[in-house]
Amino acid sequence: MKYLYIFIGGGLGSMSRFAIWRIFNYFNVQFPFGTLTANVISCFVLGYLIGIQLRTGFSDNLRLLLMVGFCGGFSTFSTFGSETFLMFEEGQIFNAAIYILASLLLCWLFIFLGIKLA
Numbered sequence: 001m002k003y004l005y006i007f008i009g010g011g012l013g014s015m016s017r018f019a020i021w022r023i024f025n026y027f028n029v030q031f032p033f034g035t036l037t038a039n040v041i042s043c044f045v046l047g048y049l050i051g052i053q054l055r056t057g058f059s060d061n062l063r064l065l066l067m068v069g070f071c072g073g074f075s076t077f078s079t080f081g082s083e084t085f086l087m088f089e090e091g092q093i094f095n096a097a098i099y100i101l102a103s104l105l106l107c108w109l110f111i112f113l114g115i116k117l118a
Contacts, residue, residue, distance in 0.1 A: 005061050009069020013042075017074050031095060032083040035076055036103055042075035043107040047114020055118060 017038045024034035049067050052058065080103055087096035 002061070002064055005064040006069040006072075009065040009071075010073035011069075013070040013073025013075075016070075017076060032080075032099060035079045035083060036099070036106070039075045039077075039080065039103060040106045040110050042071045044110040044114040045074070046071040047111035048118045049114070050111075051115040051118025054115075 020038050020041075021034040024037070046067060049063075049071070053063065053067075080099075084096050084099055087093075087099065
């Protein structure tokens with residue numbers, strides 16, 4: 001039964017990430033804002049859930065559904081890695097460096113904010 005919670009949460013997270021990607025793709029944005037946005041939102045949600053879990057706790061099934069499933073399906077490190085690689089391959093060194101720094105700093109910041117706001 002635990003795998004079902006992860007499966008459902010992961011599916012919802014993946015579909016949400018795809019929706020964000022489609023929005024940015026529709027506007028033909030050249031910088032990978034879709035992946036960055038999904039990762040930052042996922043970090044905030046995960047941080048918020050960690051904060052709630054630390055203060056009040058919640059069921060293991062809810063943890064599996066939201067933290068493992070949804071946040072795991074919504075965030076995407078592999079896409080971040082491939083987009084960064086392609087930027088380097090295309091000679092977009094500055095954009096790749098900005099993307100790496102923005103991803104690391106914003107994701108850390110939003111985990112922190114999520115925990116503090118919970």
